[in-house]
Amino acid sequence: MDQEHIKLSAEGVNLSFGSKQVLKNIDIAFPEHQITALIGPSGCGKSSLLRAFNRMHDLSSNARIEGKFNLEDQDLYEKNISVTRVRSRIGMVFQKANPFPKSIYENINYGLKINGIPKDQRPGIIEKALKESYLWDEVKDELHKPAITLSGGQQQRLCIARTVALRPEVILMDEPCSALDPLSTLKIEDLILKLKKKYTIVIVTHNMQQAQRIADKTVFMYLGEIIEQGDTGDVFNNPKNELTGNYVRGRFG
């Protein structure tokens, strides 16, 4: 673990909404080109931790966050860093597929336009992103149809394509398969495994099998704290902590 290059990390993180503390003294590191799964029962703070990395908590006025967040050497909460730049380096895929009410093409084009990518380069980037998300063959003839006409799984792959198109360094995924059927889930997992060659991926999941199928590292959280983290095999098969053992064996959650 020591030789791995750490892409994204956080130290001493405390997060509270109003008087409710949701993250307590979190230290965490995500190695480059690996998939790290965040697991734990509902309300344990895994989604909150994920969203802290691309500064989504900036949007809630009652969130108070402290700690040090780093992407390589860049302090993500540094005063004069632009939050939009942070979010284009750290992409996010949400729990429910949330394509814009626009065409398939425009869904990807939007982010490119906003990030100032020249017009003549955009069609190529869009095609490449759709190919990387294995959606191209299914939609290449209907790029200008509304995105909501796609199936749930296709929509989620479009959302991944939208994220990938911006060439982020890290992709955060917040339960990306929780609203999908098993077949679509497998397709997305397949996609995530392929994306790991180019990106560092952090995925929140409630699905133990999913974590074991795709994650290199697993982090177990409970009540806002990290209970255990390590290689996925170790966390699931030789948990050091009793809580972890009970959770991964499905005794509570």
Added chain:
Amino acid sequence: MKLLQRERIDFAMKLIFQVTGLLVIAVLGGIFFMLIWNSSAFFSEVKPWDFITGTQWNPSGDPIRYGILPLLVSTFLVTLGAMIIAIPIGIGTAAFMSEYAGSRIKNIMKPAIEMLAAIPSVAIGFLGIVVLSPGLASIAGLSNGLNALNGAILLAVMALPTIITVTEDALQGVPHSFKEASYGVGASKWETLTKVVIPSAAPGILAAVMLGVGRAIGETMTVLMATGNAAAFPQGFFHSVRTMTATIAIEMGEVPFQTTHYFALFAIASVLFLITLIVNVIGEYFVNKFRKFHSS
């Protein structure tokens, strides 16, 4: 015995509520019928086309003229002016409340806007005569400021609460996930607002505008007090105008009963009714479309 009594009460109540419900429809139907009946008496004497396109309104002069084009244009002018002012301010305010304002500012603004809607129109008209029109007169160098612009500004103030409230509802109704997706690809607040939130809320915003238009067209007291009421063909925003509503209000009190002039006022009311009906139907259409869009 007791059971029978309860069933009787149940039946009686059902009947009462049925009657109150039907009463509303009957009132609407009655008004509609009254307008049509009296208007038809007028249209048996004056051709509808001449009525709509006639450029002079002079029911007591010689020769007598029943042309409502100047009144129609006056109403149109004042409403247009009001919307030019109220739409950007209304959408801007709604966007501020929905996207930028903290909860403290919002808690002050919401009741303030509701209070603005509660001000009687006669008070707003008074404001127009005493404060706004002298101001306009001195800025534009006119003898008095009782003109279309004065009326338009006041109507804008009166239409604002409707436009703000309905637009804000529409903006709030945009799913949070759209905003997150936009921020997620690195968009700023402004980009998210103009490229994602407002386009998604467009049907609701259009409904807000239509309802505001309906309010401006139908308003009587304010325009009666503030626009000078010259029945001459309107020349522009800095000239005195007389809207359809003001004409009815002014002349209804002194017109002899059941004369052509009397029926002519009903005919104006019918035209007005038709216009506001169309505007409201369009507004409702977009409100419903918006609801469907979000419930799915």
